Amino acid sequence: MGSGxxxxxxxxxxxxxxxxxxxxxxxxxxxLTGISTDMSFLEMFDVLNEKLISEGKExxxxxxxxREGICGMCSMYIxxxxxxxxxxxxxxxxxxxxxxNGDTIVVEPWRSAAFPVIKDLAVDRGAFDRIIASGGYxxxxxxxxxxxxxxxxxxxxxxxxxxxxxCIGCGACxxxxxxxxxxxxxxxxxxQLALLPQGQVERKERVLKMVAAMDEEGFGNCTNxxxxxxxxxxxxxxxxxxxxxxxxxxxxFK
Amino acid sequence: xxxxxxxxxxxxxxxxxxKYRSTVHLVNPANKRSLEVLVVxxxxxxxxxxxxxxxxxxxxxxxxxxxxxxxxxxxxxxxxINAAKNYQNDGDSTYRLFYDTIKGGDYRAREANVHRLxxxxxxxxxxxxxxxxxxAREYGGLLSNRSFGGTQVQRTFYAAGQTxxxxxxxxxxxxxxQVGMGAVELCARHEMLDVVTIxxxxxxxxxxxxxxxxxxxxxGHAVLLCTGGYGNVFYLSTNAMGSNVTAAWKAxxxxxxxxxPCYTQIHPTCIPVSGxxxxxxxxxxxxxxxxxxxxxxxxxxxxxxxxxxxxxxxxYYLERRYPAFGNLVPRDVASRGAKERCDAGYGVGNSKMAxxxxxxxxxxxxxxxxxxxxxxxxxxxxxxxxxxxxxxxxKYGNLFDMYQQITGENPYEVPMRIYPAVHYTMGGLWVDxxxxxxxxxxxxxxxANFSDHGANRxxxxxxxxxxxxxYFVIPYTLGVYLSEEVSRMSAEKDxxxxxxxxxxxxxxxxxxxxxxxxxxxxxxxxxxxxxVESFHKRLGLIMWNKCGxxxxxxxxxxxxAEIQALRKxxxxxxxxxxxxxxxxxxxxxAGRVADFxxxxxxxxxxxxxREESCGGHFREEHQTEDGEAKRDDVNFAxxxxxxxxxxxxxxxxxxxxxxxxxKIAQRSYK
Numbered sequence: 001m002g003s004g005x006x007x008x009x010x011x012x013x014x015x016x017x018x019x020x021x022x023x024x025x026x027x028x029x030x031x032l033t034g035i036s037t038d039m040s041f042l043e044m045f046d047v048l049n050e051k052l053i054s055e056g057k058e059x060x061x062x063x064x065x066x067r068e069g070i071c072g073m074c075s076m077y078i079x080x081x082x083x084x085x086x087x088x089x090x091x092x093x094x095x096x097x098x099x100x101n102g103d104t105i106v107v108e109p110w111r112s113a114a115f116p117v118i119k120d121l122a123v124d125r126g127a128f129d130r131i132i133a134s135g136g137y138x139x140x141x142x143x144x145x146x147x148x149x150x151x152x153x154x155x156x157x158x159x160x161x162x163x164x165x166x167c168i169g170c171g172a173c174x175x176x177x178x179x180x181x182x183x184x185x186x187x188x189x190x191x192q193l194a195l196l197p198q199g200q201v202e203r204k205e206r207v208l209k210m211v212a213a214m215d216e217e218g219f220g221n222c223t224n225x226x227x228x229x230x231x232x233x234x235x236x237x238x239x240x241x242x243x244x245x246x247x248x249x250x251x252x253f254k
Numbered sequence: 255x256x257x258x259x260x261x262x263x264x265x266x267x268x269x270x271x272x273k274y275r276s277t278v279h280l281v282n283p284a285n286k287r288s289l290e291v292l293v294v295x296x297x298x299x300x301x302x303x304x305x306x307x308x309x310x311x312x313x314x315x316x317x318x319x320x321x322x323x324x325x326x327x328x329x330x331x332x333x334x335i336n337a338a339k340n341y342q343n344d345g346d347s348t349y350r351l352f353y354d355t356i357k358g359g360d361y362r363a364r365e366a367n368v369h370r371l372x373x374x375x376x377x378x379x380x381x382x383x384x385x386x387x388x389x390a391r392e393y394g395g396l397l398s399n400r401s402f403g404g405t406q407v408q409r410t411f412y413a414a415g416q417t418x419x420x421x422x423x424x425x426x427x428x429x430x431x432q433v434g435m436g437a438v439e440l441c442a443r444h445e446m447l448d449v450v451t452i453x454x455x456x457x458x459x460x461x462x463x464x465x466x467x468x469x470x471x472x473x474g475h476a477v478l479l480c481t482g483g484y485g486n487v488f489y490l491s492t493n494a495m496g497s498n499v500t501a502a503w504k505a506x507x508x509x510x511x512x513x514x515p516c517y518t519q520i521h522p523t524c525i526p527v528s529g530x531x532x533x534x535x536x537x538x539x540x541x542x543x544x545x546x547x548x549x550x551x552x553x554x555x556x557x558x559x560x561x562x563x564x565x566x567x568x569x570y571y572l573e574r575r576y577p578a579f580g581n582l583v584p585r586d587v588a589s590r591g592a593k594e595r596c597d598a599g600y601g602v603g604n605s606k607m608a609x610x611x612x613x614x615x616x617x618x619x620x621x622x623x624x625x626x627x628x629x630x631x632x633x634x635x636x637x638x639x640x641x642x643x644x645x646x647x648x649k650y651g652n653l654f655d656m657y658q659q660i661t662g663e664n665p666y667e668v669p670m671r672i673y674p675a676v677h678y679t680m681g682g683l684w685v686d687x688x689x690x691x692x693x694x695x696x697x698x699x700x701x702a703n704f705s706d707h708g709a710n711r712x713x714x715x716x717x718x719x720x721x722x723x724x725y726f727v728i729p730y731t732l733g734v735y736l737s738e739e740v741s742r743m744s745a746e747k748d749x750x751x752x753x754x755x756x757x758x759x760x761x762x763x764x765x766x767x768x769x770x771x772x773x774x775x776x777x778x779x780x781x782x783x784x785x786v787e788s789f790h791k792r793l794g795l796i797m798w799n800k801c802g803x804x805x806x807x808x809x810x811x812x813x814x815a816e817i818q819a820l821r822k823x824x825x826x827x828x829x830x831x832x833x834x835x836x837x838x839x840x841x842x843x844a845g846r847v848a849d850f851x852x853x854x855x856x857x858x859x860x861x862x863x864r865e866e867s868c869g870g871h872f873r874e875e876h877q878t879e880d881g882e883a884k885r886d887d888v889n890f891a892x893x894x895x896x897x898x899x900x901x902x903x904x905x906x907x908x909x910x911x912x913x914x915x916x917k918i919a920q921r922s923y924k
Contacts, residue, residue, distance in 0.1 A: 019836075020836065020837070036529055036531055038528045038529055038531075038662075039529070039531045040533070040660075042533065043531045043532070043533050046531070046533055046787070047531065049787075049840075050785055050787060050788075053785045053787075053829060053831060053840070054785070056831070057831070058831045058832045058840075059831070059832075059839070059840050061837055061838075061839055063321060064495055065320060065325055065327070065494040065495055065496050066325075066327060066329065066330045066494040066495075067494070067495060067533065067534045067536075068330055068492075068534075068536050068537075068656065069656065069659075070329050070330050070416065070419055071320070071325040071327070071329050071330065071494060072322075072324070072325060072329075073320060073321065073325050088655075089659055093656070093659045093660070095659065095660070095662070097662060118465055118837050119836065119837040122321075122837065124321070124465075125321055125322065126321070126322070126442065128322065129322050129323070129324070129430060129433075129440070129442070132426070132427060132430040133430040133431070133433045133434035134434055135434075136427055136430065137385070137386075137427035137428060137430060137431040138384065138385050138386045138427070139431065140381075140384040140385055140428075141306075141309040142302070142305070142306040142309060142381060142428075142725045142726070142729065143377075143381075143725075143726075143729075144384065145377070145380035145381045145383065145384035146380065146384070147380055148339075148379045148380045148382075148383040148384075148389075148397055149339075149341060149396050149397055151383060151384075152394070152395030152396065153391055153395050154391075154395050155391045155392065155393050155395070158388050158389075158390070158391040158395075159388075159391075161386070161388040162388040162390075162413055162414065162420070165387075165388050165413075165420060165423060166416065166419075168419075169322065169324055169325075192386065192388065193386050196386050196388070198383070198384055198385070198386050199386055
C-alpha cells in the first residue's frame with residue numbers, strides 16, 4: 001500500500017524503564033523483527049508495546065499526541081539525540097527508513113533537572129508553562145482589541161515573529177544542552193513579542209520576568225555552543241537568544 | 255411537548271444576538287468572584303473561554319489530559335480561520351459568511367447560531383492580532399487572505415500552514431496570563447471521568463490525576479465541556495492519538511442529548527494509509543487546493559508515473575464536474591469524488607486508493623510571474639519551475655516537508671497522492687442558543703457541540719467556531735444561568751447543608767467517585783487476552799467500512815450487531831496491565847475505547863434512521879442520478895438529539911430546523 005516500497009528491519013532496542021519519579025531506572029533490551037521502513041518511530045513503539053502486552057508485560061510509557069510534529073508532546077532521546085538522528089523533525093515524524101537493518105537503538109527520556117521523569121520515557125515539562133505564565137503574553141483582555149488592520153506590521157517583522165512563534169515547546173533544546181538551559185525556548189517567545197508593535201508596552205517587564213522565572217525553575221546557563229538550535233525540530237534560530245540578551249540588557253538599565 | 259428548547263431569541267436574524275446580549279441578565283463583579291467554573295479541555299474553545307471568564311472575574315479551573323494546555327489538538331489545524339472582514343473588497347459580508355456556512359452545511363444547521371458566528375468572526379481576528387498572533391501579512395503591512403472550499407471570496411486568515419498552532423498559542427498565552435495572576439487553576443494531565451449532578455443540575459466533575467492515579471472531586475457552578483470531537487471512533491483519523499469522546503459521552507449518559515452523531519467530516523486531502531501499522535492519518539491542508547489540481551488518469555489501472563501521463567490523458571474530475579467551484583468544492587463533495595473515482599478503478603499508487611494533487615501547473619504559473627517580476631527574458635522551463643517552487647515553498651513549505659517526511663517522496667517533483675480521511679465531527683452534544691446542554695449548568699463549546707456546521711463543515715470554520723464560542727459567546731450566555739445561581743445561593747445562604755457549603759462533601763460526589771473508581775478497577779480485573787488497541791482497531795474498521803463515506807441500510811444494521819458483540823467481548827476479554835495508582839496510558843485508553851464502542855453504536859443508529867443524504871452523511875439509497883447527495887427536507891429537516899436510556903437504548907428527540915432567512919435549496923457547486 002501507499003508508497004509501498006518499504007522494506008523490513010530487525011532491530012535491537014535499549015529502552016529506559018523507570019517506575020516513577022522517585023524510583024531509579026535502568027535500560028531494558030528488546031528485539032524487534034519485521035519493522036517496516038514506512039513506520040514512524042512511534043508506530044514502531046506501538047508494535048513493541050503490543051508485543052509486551054501480549055507477553056503480559058507492562059507497556060512502555062511515552063508521551064505522544066498529534067503524531068504530526070506540531071503538538072510538541074513526543075520527547076524521546078534517541079541514540080544520544082533529542083528526536084533522533086534526523087534534523088528538523090520530531091520523534092513522531094521520524095520514520096524507520098532513517099535506520100538500517102541490525103541497528104541497535106538506545107531510547108531515553110529527556111534528561112534535565114527541570115524535567116523530572118514521570119515514568120519510563122515521559123517527563124514533566126510544567127516548568128515551560130510556568131515560564132509563559134510569568135510574562136509570555138500581551139495583556140489584552142477579550143473584547144479590547146481594535147480592528148486588526150489598524151496595526152500595520154511590516155512583512156519581514158511579521159515573518160520573523162512567526163518564525164520564533166513556531167516553537168512547539170517540546171523541550172528538545174533543554175535536553176540537547178549540556179547545562180539543561182531553556183534559553184532557546186524562552187528567547188523564542190521573548191523575540192516573537194518584542195518584534196511586534198503589540199508587544200512594545202510590556203517589552204522590558206516581560207523579559208525580566210521570564211528570565212527570572214526560567215532561573216527559578218532550575219534551568220542551567222547558556223553554553224553558547226548552539227546544540228539547542230541544531231536539535232530544534234522547528235529550526236528556531238540562535239538569533240533569538242542574542243535578541244533576548246539584548247532585550248535583557250536594555251531592560252536591566254532603566 | 256418537545257424536550258428541546260433551543261432558546262433562540264425573537265427578532266430579525268441580524269438583530270437577535272446584539273439585542274439578546276444587551277438584555278440578558280448579568281452577574282455583578284462581586285458575585286462573579288464566588289462563582290466557580292470548570293473548563294474541561296484547553297483547545298481553542300477551552301482556552302479562550304477560560305481566559306475570558308477569568309478576566310471577567312469568575313473563579314476558573316482548567317483540565318486537560320495533555321501535559322500542557324498548549325498541546326490540545328487545535329494546535330494541528332493547518333489552513334486558516336474565516337472572518338467576514340471583506341478586506342479583499344471581493345463582496346464578503348456577515349450575510350455571505352452566514353449564507354455560505356448554512357449552504358455548506360447542506361441546510362442542516364441552526365440559522366440563529368450561524369448568523370451569530372458570522373457576526374463575531376471579525377472580532378476574533380482583532381482579538382488574536384492584539385494578542386500577538388503573527389498572521390500572514392502583505393508587504394504593505396496589512397493582513398493577507400486566501401481561499402477555502404465552498405466559498406467564492408477570500409476570507410481566510412492564516413499563518414503559513416500553522417494557523418491552529420498560532421491561534422492556540424495566542425489563547426494559551428491569555429490563559430497562562432490568568433494562571434500567573436492566580437485567576438485560573440490549571441490541572442494538566444487530568445482526565446474528566448464524570449459529571450456530578452445533584453437533582454439534575456451540574457455541580458462538578460470527577461477527574462483522575464493521570465500521574466498519580468488519584469481520583470479527585472471538583473465542585474463548579476457550571477461545567478464547560480470543550481473536549482473536541484470524536485473522530486477517533488474510526489481508529490484512523492487526523493485527530494491526535496489522545497482525542498476522545500469520554501467527557502462528552504459521560505455527560506451524555508448523565509442526561510445530555512447527543513446531536514446528529516452520524517455527521518462526520520471526511521477530509522478529502524490526507525496522506526493515504528501505508529500499511530497495517532498505521533496509527534493515525536495526516537491531513538494535507540485544504541489550502542493546498544488553492545494551487546493543487548486534483549486528477550486521476552483517464553485510463554483505468556494506468557501504471558505509468560504521473561509525470562509520464564500527458565495532459566490530455568488526465569481527468570481533472572472536480573474541474574470537469576463542478577466548473578464553478580472546481581477544486582474548491584466543499585469537503586464532502588471532494589471526498590466523495592475521490593472515492594467514486596477510486597471505486598471505479600481509476601485510483602493511483604500501489605493501493606489504487608489515492609488520487610493526485612498536482613502543483614506543477616500553478617508552480618509554472620507562479621514561475622512565469624516571478625520571471626516577469628525579475629525581468630528575466632525567455633526563461634527556460636527549468637528556470638520557470640525553479641522560480642515557481644520558491645513561491646510554492648513560501649506558501650506551503652511546512653506541508654510539503656511533512657508530506658516528504660511521511661511518504662519519502664518529493665511533492666515539488668511528483669504530485670502528492672491523497673485520499674480522504676476522517677477529520678472532524680459536526681455532531682456533538684446538543685446545545686441551546688446559550689451553548690447549554692440538556693443538563694442544567696453543563697455547556698458544550700467548539701467541536702464538542704453540534705451546533706454550527708450542519709451536516710458538513712466548511713474549511714477554516716472550526717477555528718472560527720471554537721474561538722467564537724470561547725471569546726465572544728459564552729462570556730455573555732453563561733451569565734444567563736449563573737445569575738439564577740446567584741439568586742439560589744442567596745436564598746440558601748442560611749441553610750446549613752446547602753450545596754455551596756457542602757460542595758464536594760455532598761454525598762453525590764462520593765457516589766460518583768466510587769462509581770468511577772469501580773469502573774477503573776473493573777478494567778484492571780478483566781485480565782483478558784486482547785489489548786485495548788486491538789479492540790479500538792476493530793471498532794475503527796467496522797465504522798469506516800459501514801458508517802464511513804458511504805452508508806447503507808444493510809451495512810449499518812450489520813455494524814450495530816457487530817459493535818454490540820464487540821462491546822461484550824471487550825468487557826470479558828480486554829487486557830489492561832499495570833495498576834490504578836500510577837501513570838498508566840493503557841488504562842486511560844481502556845476507558846476511552848469503552849466509550850467509543852458505545853458511541854459507535856449510536857452513530858450507526860443515527861445514520862440508519864436518517865433516510866436521506868446530506869453533507870457528510872451519504873446514504874447510498876438516497877442519491878441523484880449523477881451521484882450527488884439527495885436530501886429529504888420534508889421528513890429530515892431536523893436535528894436528531896438522542897437521549898440515553900440505558901445500554902443500547904436511546905430515544906430520539908427532534909429539533910425542527912426553520913429557515914426564515916435563507917431559502918432552502920438543492921446545493922449546487924456546478
